[in-house]
Amino acid sequence: MSYIDVLREAEDQVTPGASACQGCGGELILRTVLQIAGKNTILGVPPGCMAGAGSVGWNFNSGVRIPVTIPLLDNCASLFTGISQMYQRKGREDVNAVIVAGDGATADCGFQSLSGAAERNEKILYVCYDNEGYMNTGYQRSSTTTKGSRTSTTPLGSVINGKVQHQKYVPLILSMHGLEYCATASPSDMKDFVEKVQKGLAASKKGFAYLHVFSPCPTGWGYASDQCIAVARKAVKSNMFPLWEKDENGYKINKVIKDPMPIREFVQGISKFKKLTDEQIDSIQQMVDTRYAELERLAGKE
Numbered sequence: 347m348s349y350i351d352v353l354r355e356a357e358d359q360v361t362p363g364a365s366a367c368q369g370c371g372g373e374l375i376l377r378t379v380l381q382i383a384g385k386n387t388i389l390g391v392p393p394g395c396m397a398g399a400g401s402v403g404w405n406f407n408s409g410v411r412i413p414v415t416i417p418l419l420d421n422c423a424s425l426f427t428g429i430s431q432m433y434q435r436k437g438r439e440d441v442n443a444v445i446v447a448g449d450g451a452t453a454d455c456g457f458q459s460l461s462g463a464a465e466r467n468e469k470i471l472y473v474c475y476d477n478e479g480y481m482n483t484g485y486q487r488s489s490t491t492t493k494g495s496r497t498s499t500t501p502l503g504s505v506i507n508g509k510v511q512h513q514k515y516v517p518l519i520l521s522m523h524g525l526e527y528c529a530t531a532s533p534s535d536m537k538d539f540v541e542k543v544q545k546g547l548a549a550s551k552k553g554f555a556y557l558h559v560f561s562p563c564p565t566g567w568g569y570a571s572d573q574c575i576a577v578a579r580k581a582v583k584s585n586m587f588p589l590w591e592k593d594e595n596g597y598k599i600n601k602v603i604k605d606p607m608p609i610r611e612f613v614q615g616i617s618k619f620k621k622l623t624d625e626q627i628d629s630i631q632q633m634v635d636t637r638y639a640e641l642e643r644l645a646g647k648e
Contacts, residue, residue, distance in 0.1 A: 349540040356381040359411045364401045369571030371561035371578065372396055372475040374533050376446050379473050380410065382543045387442040388429055389414040392422040392456060394448035395563075396475070398482040419455040422447055423463035423472065430469045442547055443469065448561075449476040449490040453516045464523035467553035471546045474516065475561035485566040489514040492586075493633070494626040495618045497566075502621040512633050517558035518640075521592045526553035529591035529600075532560040534578035538589055538600055545593070560587045568617020577616065584612040585638045590645070597644040609634055 347355075359380035366373035372395050380387065389412055391397045397416045402409050417425045422445050430443040452460060452474040463470060479497055480486040487497040487509050494508040502508055521528040527549035531539040539559070546555040562577040564570065569577060581587040584607040589600040609631040613619035622630075 349537045352540055352544075353378070353381060353536075356384065357411075359383070359385065359387070360401065361409055361411065364409055365404055366395060366401050367563075367565045367571070369564045369574045370395070371533055371563060371574050372448070372477060373401055374574070375473070375475045375559050375561055376401060378533070378536075378539065379444065379446060379543055380412065382540060383442045383444050383471075383547060385412060386440055387412050387444050388426075388433075390417055390422050390426050390429075390443075390445040390447075391415075392417050392445075392447050392451040393419050393482065394451055394480075395477070395482045396446060396448070419451050421459050422451060422456055423468075423470065424459040426470050427463050427466070427468045434469065439551060442471065442550065444547075444550075445470060445472045447472070447474055448481070449474060449478060449516070450480045450488045452476075453489045453514055460520075461523065464520055464525045464554045464556065467525060469550055469553060471550040471555045471557070473543075473546075473557045473559060475559050476516075477561040477563040477566065478513070479563070479566055481563055481566045485563075490516060492619075493630055494622045496568075496621065497618070507621055507623065507626070508618075512629075515637060517556070518637075520556045520558070521597070523554070525556060526550070527555040527591070527593050528558075529556075530558045530560070530587065530589055532578045532582050532587060532589065534560075534575050534582055535589060535601065542591060545591070549593070566618070568620075569615055573615075580607060580612045583607045584609055585634050586612055588638055588641060590641055592644075596646075597641065599641060599645050599647065 360377045433441045478491045486499045493512045500509040529542045549555040
C-alpha cells in the first residue's frame with residue numbers, strides 16, 4: 347500500500363480544529379504519527395506546543411481520540427517505561443506506547459530519562475518534533491537551536507548576536523544507545539516520514555525506537571505561515587537536516603543530495619536568522635558539512 351493510501355484510509359486520531367498555530371509543523375507531525383499508529387495507542391505529550399496549545403486537550407476536553415497523558419517535562423520516557431511494561435505484563439503487546447515530545451523535553455530537561463529508556467531498550471516509540479526552542483513559553487533557546495538564532499534568551503544585540511553555540515545533534519547520540527531503530531524525518535518528505543513511522547512502530551514491539559522530525563515554527567522562527575513545507579524542504583536540500591536511519595543493518599542515508607543548497611540560501615527569509623554574520627554562516631556551513639561527512643562515514647559512503 348502506498349503512503350498516500352495509508353494516509354487516506356487511516357482514521358484521524360486528532361480532532362478537527364486543533365488550536366496549534368497556523369502552519370504549525372508540530373501539529374502536522376502529531377496528526378500524521380497518530381494516523382499511522384491508530385486507535386490502539388497510548389499517547390504521552392510532555393509540556394510544550396502540542397500540550398500547551400491544546401492539541402491534546404482544551405477546556406477540559408481531549409483534543410485526541412485516544413488515551414493521552416501530559417507527564418512532567420523531564421520524565422516522559424520514565425513514565426512510559428512503566429506504561430509499556432504494564433501492558434506487556436497484561437499480554438497486550440498490541441498496544442502502541444507512543445511519545446510525541448518537543449526538543450526541550452527531549453534534548454534538555456528530559457534527556458536523562460530518554461537516554462535511560464533507550465539504553466534499556468524499552469518498548470516505546472519516541473518521536474521528537476524539533477522546532478529548535480521552547481516555543482510554548484515564548485521561544486527560549488534549547489540545545490538543538492541553530493547557532494546564530496534569535497530567541498528570547500539569545501537576543502540580537504551588541505553583547506551577543508543570537509545563540510553562541512552550535513546545536514546538539516540528538517538523533518546521532520540516540521543512535522549510539524543500542525536501540526532497535528533510529529531515524530530522522532521531515533514533513534517535506536512525507537513518503538519517507540510515513541515509512542519511518544511504520545518502521546518505528548514495528549521496532550517498538552521489540553525495543554526502543556526513536557524518530558527525530560524537523561518541525562519548522564512560523565511563530566517562533568518568523569516566516570509566513572504557508573511556508574512550513576518550503577522551509578522544511580530547504581533544510582533537507584541544504585543538508586541542514588539530512589534524512590537517514592539506523593536499523594539492524596546499520597546506518598543508511600535515505601536521501602542523497604547531489605548538489606546541496608548553501609546554508610546562506612537556507613537561512614534567507616527566516617527572521618530568527620536575519621542578523622547572521624558572514625562568520626556565523628560560514629561556521630554553520632562547516633558544521634553541516636562535517637556532520638554530513640560523519641554520517642557518510644557511518645553509512646560506508648566515504
